[in-house]
Structure formats: structure tokens, C-alpha cells
Amino acid sequence: MQIIFLPGLLCDGSVWAAQVEALRTVADVALADFSTQNSITAMAETALALREGPLVVVGHSMGARVALEMVRLAPGRVERLALLDTGAHPRREGEEASRQVMLDLADTQGMAALADRWLPPMVHEARVGDAALMEPLRAMVLRSTPEQHRRQIRALLDRPDARPLLPTITCPTLVMVGRQDRWSPLAQHEEIAAAIPGAKLVVIEDSGHMSPVEQPGAVTDALVEWLGLAPALRAAAHGRRTAMDTDGQDDGIPDRIPDIPLFDRKRSLRGYRLNKMAMGLAKPENRDAFRADEGAYLDRFGLSPEEKSAVMSRDWREMVRLGGNLFFILKISAVDPVRITEIGAHQAGMDHDAFLRERLGKK
Amino acid sequence: MAKLIGGLGTSHVPSIAAAIDKGLRDTPDWKPFFDGYVPGQEWVREHKPDVAVVIFNDHGNSFFLDKVPTFAVGCAEEYKPVDEGWGPRAIPPFRGAVDFSWHLVDTMVESRFDPMICQEIEVDHGIQVPMELFWGRPAAWPVKVVPIFVNVIQYPIPLPSRCYELGRVLRKAIESYDSDERFVVLGTGGLSHQLQGARAGFVNPTADRAFLRDIATDPDTLAAMSREKYVELFGSEGAELMMWLVMRGAMDRDVEVRHTHYFVPASMTGAGMIVLENKAAGDGRQAA
Ligand SMILES: [Fe+2]
Numbered sequence: 287m288q289i290i291f292l293p294g295l296l297c298d299g300s301v302w303a304a305q306v307e308a309l310r311t312v313a314d315v316a317l318a319d320f321s322t323q324n325s326i327t328a329m330a331e332t333a334l335a336l337r338e339g340p341l342v343v344v345g346h347s348m349g350a351r352v353a354l355e356m357v358r359l360a361p362g363r364v365e366r367l368a369l370l371d372t373g374a375h376p377r378r379e380g381e382e383a384s385r386q387v388m389l390d391l392a393d394t395q396g397m398a399a400l401a402d403r404w405l406p407p408m409v410h411e412a413r414v415g416d417a418a419l420m421e422p423l424r425a426m427v428l429r430s431t432p433e434q435h436r437r438q439i440r441a442l443l444d445r446p447d448a449r450p451l452l453p454t455i456t457c458p459t460l461v462m463v464g465r466q467d468r469w470s471p472l473a474q475h476e477e478i479a480a481a482i483p484g485a486k487l488v489v490i491e492d493s494g495h496m497s498p499v500e501q502p503g504a505v506t507d508a509l510v511e512w513l514g515l516a517p518a519l520r521a522a523a524h525g526r527r528t529a530m531d532t533d534g535q536d537d538g539i540p541d542r543i544p545d546i547p548l549f550d551r552k553r554s555l556r557g558y559r560l561n562k563m564a565m566g567l568a569k570p571e572n573r574d575a576f577r578a579d580e581g582a583y584l585d586r587f588g589l590s591p592e593e594k595s596a597v598m599s600r601d602w603r604e605m606v607r608l609g610g611n612l613f614f615i616l617k618i619s620a621v622d623p624v625r626i627t628e629i630g631a632h633q634a635g636m637d638h639d640a641f642l643r644e645r646l647g648k649k
Numbered sequence: 650m651a652k653l654i655g656g657l658g659t660s661h662v663p664s665i666a667a668a669i670d671k672g673l674r675d676t677p678d679w680k681p682f683f684d685g686y687v688p689g690q691e692w693v694r695e696h697k698p699d700v701a702v703v704i705f706n707d708h709g710n711s712f713f714l715d716k717v718p719t720f721a722v723g724c725a726e727e728y729k730p731v732d733e734g735w736g737p738r739a740i741p742p743f744r745g746a747v748d749f750s751w752h753l754v755d756t757m758v759e760s761r762f763d764p765m766i767c768q769e770i771e772v773d774h775g776i777q778v779p780m781e782l783f784w785g786r787p788a789a790w791p792v793k794v795v796p797i798f799v800n801v802i803q804y805p806i807p808l809p810s811r812c813y814e815l816g817r818v819l820r821k822a823i824e825s826y827d828s829d830e831r832f833v834v835l836g837t838g839g840l841s842h843q844l845q846g847a848r849a850g851f852v853n854p855t856a857d858r859a860f861l862r863d864i865a866t867d868p869d870t871l872a873a874m875s876r877e878k879y880v881e882l883f884g885s886e887g888a889e890l891m892m893w894l895v896m897r898g899a900m901d902r903d904v905e906v907r908h909t910h911y912f913v914p915a916s917m918t919g920a921g922m923i924v925l926e927n928k929a930a931g932d933g934r935q936a937a
Contacts, residue, residue: 299869300810306873317869319902336867429817546885547846550804554714565709568734612844612886613709613802620734626664630849630917645850646914 294347304502324437330355376447401427452481464493557609563587664916685910699830705775718765723796724750731771746793756822801889813872816898836896842918843884
């Protein structure tokens with residue numbers, strides 16, 4: 287399944303981060319970029335060119351208008367359509383003047399001033415002061431430019447009337463809106479859903495216009511269910527859990543990701559002395575000291591008996607378990623040569639030849 | 650103003666340096682790997698950049714765990730290759746671009762990136778290997794370098810999206826730099842590899858090839874991915890691949906892919922290279 291996500295005015299791929307993250311394991315996901323076009327048609331052409339063949343098209347706000355244009359241009363390619371927080375009507379009376387105010391604001395006072403004016407009405411009233419929500423949105427607007435804004439406003443003002451298209455849409459369609467969307471209200475979505483044969487309407491609770499970021503979980507869940515991907519996601523998650531169950535149990539430090547000793551706070555603290563000792567081996571005089579009396583060299587760094595014995599027996603797996611990080615402890619192999627693939631095989635619990643063959647695909 | 654003429658991506662596996670030092674270039678194990686870099690070297694010869702901004706990570710050579718900067722910028726006249734423990738390598742020291750380095754630091758801070766500023770620092774295989782892969786082994790490097798160090802070892806490592814944003818700031822710094830010098834940006838590291846734990850030896854050629862495609866055509870998706878996803882797809886050490894996003898963020902949205910190369914395994918790593926140029930202005934509005 288190929289899913290194309292389409293962002294709205296002044297937005298970029300970051301608004302879809304949660305949905306992309308969730309769906310990427312089970313679908314081929316792409317994000318469209320609308321920073322350079324000045325018409326809805328050009329944006330639709332760009333999005334259609336991202337992949338060949340059938341597409342699931344998910345658009346938010348202006349992106350949903352682009353999604354409708356994709357249906358008009360290539361009805362055979364859009365196999366499923368999701369429209370979020372949007373409209374189908376053409377330019378309204380007075381719209382040009384109110385958009386001009388925003389353009390002038392960006393020109394005279396910059397994107398930060400535009401962000402401060404434009405963003406608050408876009409989200410649920412109660413979230414306007416929520417920095418965790420607002421700061422990334424503000425950073426996103428600051429990534430845009432007055433020129434990009436002007437092109438997108440031009441595209442919006444010249445948008446086609448998509449209402450005649452709605453009754454002709456034959457693919458499964460999901461219409462979604464934040465209950466508190468003040469920019470494109472629920473009633474507007476009820477009309478759209480009623481005009482598209484068989485369309486399904488989902489209302490996202492406690493959300494304004496920016497539903498993919500205001501209620502990322504609810505939006506993702508609705509998409510997953512509508513796409514029928516819940517079983518595939520469960521299977522993928524199960525695969526990950528199985529890997530976690532079978533590996534690293536005796537480790538003492540739980541891994542956040544299966545089989546992977548991420549070098550996090552715990553490991554860094556636990557392995558501090560061991561890693562410091564190993565890093566010291568970059569100096570020739572320390573290499574000499576290590577060779578001359580290994581135990582005495584290790585004592586200099588206050589290694590515990592457990593750590594000392596792991597080093598002295600070149601037990602790489604044990605060194606990693608004790609917080610050793612390969613980049614540091616590898617320097618032991620500068621004094622007592624061993625290939626990195628042998629270190630890898632030891633940790634994997636495999637014979638070296640089998641490791642080269644099975645893990646690295648060597649003949 | 651200075652000009653960004655291209656974005657290069659490459660692995661920086663230390664075994665590559667060892668293979669060069671031991672004269673293994675044309676052995677059956679290594680020849681296909683090194684041959685794939687010839688078009689990249691030709692591109693560099695033809696386009697003659699003056700300054701290379703190289704994004705890489707230190708591997709326990711210049712920074713210990715006592716001080717771990719998330720982003721650090723070299724502002725020195727010269728960067729000596731560090732002895733990583735196997736003895737000094739016969740490569741010339743790197744000449745710095747001090748004035749630009751400071752301009753970059755200024756631009757970063759004004760853009761809300763606050764880097765560590767390094768005056769005296771030695772550099773490891775993270776920069777040595779990419780420079781050798783593109784410029785060979787000259788008596789003196791024909792380009793000045795600006796090292797940008799990214800912490801991809803001690804968690805919390807930065808978000809991929811943050812690396813991408815840093816690239817945009819880097820672009821701003823280059824284009825506001827009063828000089829007629831020609832810049833290239835090198836994103837280094839990866840591709841898939843894992844050196845530690847029970848999954849050691851993990852490589853993922855499918856994900857690597859998709860990355861080499863998406864870094865050109867769909868960088869926003871790569872920037873939107875979580876760190877955990879990088880670890881899952883590319884391995885615990887392969888997550889450093891996110892450093893390519895700094896290079897990609899410095900380039901235009903629409904780029905032309907001049908060369909790519911993929912080889913697996915280089916030691917325990919899926920190794921890759923890419924050469925990107927910005928699409929000429931007015932050259933179509935659509936992504937390919
Ligand atoms: Fe690295």
C-alpha cells in the first residue's frame with residue numbers, strides 16, 4: 287500500500303509525524319512538499335509524481351483540497367481518499383482581503399508575527415497556551431517563508447470549486463474533522479460527507495483545525511481502522527515483542543529496543559570506568575602499561591573484579607553487558623588484535639564463519 | 650556570496666581506512682567498494698570545491714563521556730588526525746576555514762542552535778575516511794574543512810528532524826557568507842550496521858537502498874522518522890545515518906542525483922555514497 291500525506295497551508299511533513307511513524311512499518315509512506323507551487327493543480331501533479339500506481343491519499347486542510355484535485359486529474363489512481371479539516375467550496379466573498387492581511391503581516395513584520403497571529407485560532411481554545419503543541423507548530427511556520435506563503439495563498443484563492451466533483455467520487459472516502467475546528471467547522475464536513483457516495487465521517491474529539499498534531503493518536507487510530515491495517519500493525523508489534531522476550535533477559539539493564547543495548551544514561555554511568563580505561567589505550571604509553579601489567583593498568587581506573595575479569599578474558603558480550611561501548615572497548619583490540627567481526631560473532635553467540643555467512647551475507 | 654555546489658553522502662567505516670593503509674584497495678573484497686567511489690572522486694575533481702563542511706561523529710577519540718556536546722563546530726586553523734590506538738596514520742592534517750566556522754557558529758546561535766565551539770581538537774575516522782574516499786590521499790588537502798560533530802552515541806542523541814533543520818541553517822550560513830568560495834557539504838556515517846548486543850552484525854540492504862532513494866526524493870519522510878525507527882531499520886550504530894539529513898537540509902528540496910553507490914558488507918556495514926546537486930533554477934517545478 288502506498289500512502290501519500292499532503293500538508294496544509296504553511297505546514298510541512300512534520301504535521302504527519304505521528305501517522306507516518308505508525309504506518310511506515312506496514313505501508314510505503316511518502317510526504318508531499320508544497321513549498322514551491324502556486325496552484326492547487328501543480329501541487330496535485332507533484333503529489334501524483336511521488337509514486338507510480340495506485341495511491342491512498344490523505345490530505346489536511348489545503349492538502350485535502352489538493353487530494354480532491356488529484357482525484358479530478360487521476361481518478362483511476364486514487365484508490366482511497368481521506369479529507370481532514372477542509373472545504374470544497376471556491377473562494378468566498380471577502381476572502382482575498384482577509385488573506386491579504388496575513389500576507390502584509392508576513393511582509394512587514396516577518397514570519398514570527400504571522401505565526402503568532404495565525405496559529406492560535408487554528409487549535410482548540412484550551413491548547414493555545416500548550417507549549418508542547420504550539421512550539422513545534424511555530425517552528426514549522428518559521429521554516430516557511432513569505433514567498434512560500436504568498437504562493438500558497440495564490441493557490442488557495444484560485445482554487446477550483448470541488449463541489450461538483452464530490453458526487454462523482456467512487457473510491458472509499460473518509461472525512462475527518464476536529465470537533466472544535468473553528469476554521470473549517472464540522473457542519474462543512476457533514477455536507478462534504480453527504481455529497482460523496484458512501485463517505486464515512488469521523489469527528490475527532492477535543493481538537494481544533496490541526497487534528498493530526500492536536501490528537502495524533504485518535505487521527506492515527508481512525509486512519510488505521512479505515513485502512514484495515516490494524517491486524518498488520520498488531521503482527522508487526524508482536525514480532526518486535528517476541529524479539530524482546532528472547533534476548534537480553536540476563537542483561538540487568540532493560541533495552542528500550544529489542545536486542546539493542548542503546549547507550550543510554552544507565553549504560554553510560556555503569557560503563558564509565560570501563561570505557562575510560564579503554565579510551566586510554568589510544569595513548570601509546572598506556573598501551574605499553576596495559577601490555578606490561580594488565581591487572582595493574584585496570585586497577586588504575588578502579589575497575590570492579592567483575593569488570594576486570596570481563597576485560598582480561600576478552601569477554602566482549604560481558605563487557606557490553608557491563609556498560610562497555612564498542613567504540614571505546616574496541617581499543618583493547620589495538621593492543622590484543624582481534625577482528626571486529628569476531629567481536630560481533632562473540633556477542634551474537636555465533637561461530638565466526640556462520641556469523642559472516644548469516645549476518646553479513648558473505649560467501 | 651559563497652555558493653553551495655553540491656551535497657555528498659558517504660559511510661565512514663574505519664575498516665576502509667585500514668584497507669587503504671594496508672594496500673588492499675584492489676583485493677577482491679574491497680575493489681568493488683572502492684571502484685564505486687571513482688565517479689564521486691571525478692565529480693570532486695571537476696567541480697573543485699574550496700571548502701568542505703563535514704558532518705560526522707566522534708567515536709570515543711576526541712570526546713569522552715565526561716563532556717558530550719550534542720552539536721560541536723570546529724573553529725580551528727588546523728585539525729590533526731587522531732591516533733585511535735592503532736598508531737598515527739600517514740594522512741596530512743586538515744586545514745580549517747576559521748572565518749567561515751565562526752560565521753556558521755554565529756548563524757547557528759541566531760537560528761536557535763547553540764553549538765559547542767572547538768578551538769583545539771583532533772579528528773578521527775569519521776572525517777578522515779570521507780575525505781580520503783572523495784579526495785584520495787594528496788600531499789596536502791586541496792580543500793579547507795569545517796567539522797561539525799554530532800553526538801550519535803550517548804543518548805539522548807538529537808532528533809532526525811533537528812539534523813534536517815540544522816542543514817537549513819548551514820545553508821543560510823553559506824549563502825550569507827561574504828566570499829566567492831565554493832562549498833560542498835558532506836553528510837557521513839551509516840548505512841546499516843550494529844556493533845553491539847545480540848543483534849551485532851545486523852545489516853539491512855533493503856532499507857539502505859530505500860534510504861539512498863528517499864534521501865534525494867523524500868527527505869521529509871526521513872526527517873519525520875523517530876530515532877527508534879532509525880535504530881530499528883539501520884541498527885544501533887546505523888542510526889548515525891541521520892547525519893546525512895544535515896547535508897540534505899542544506900540542499901534545495903529538488904535535487905539531481907549525480908551518482909550513487911552501494912556495497913555490502915564493508916567490514917560489518919552496509920556502505921553507500923551519493924552525490925547530489927541542486928536542480929538549476931527554473932528547471933521544472935516538480936520533484937522527479
Ligand atoms: Fe560513526
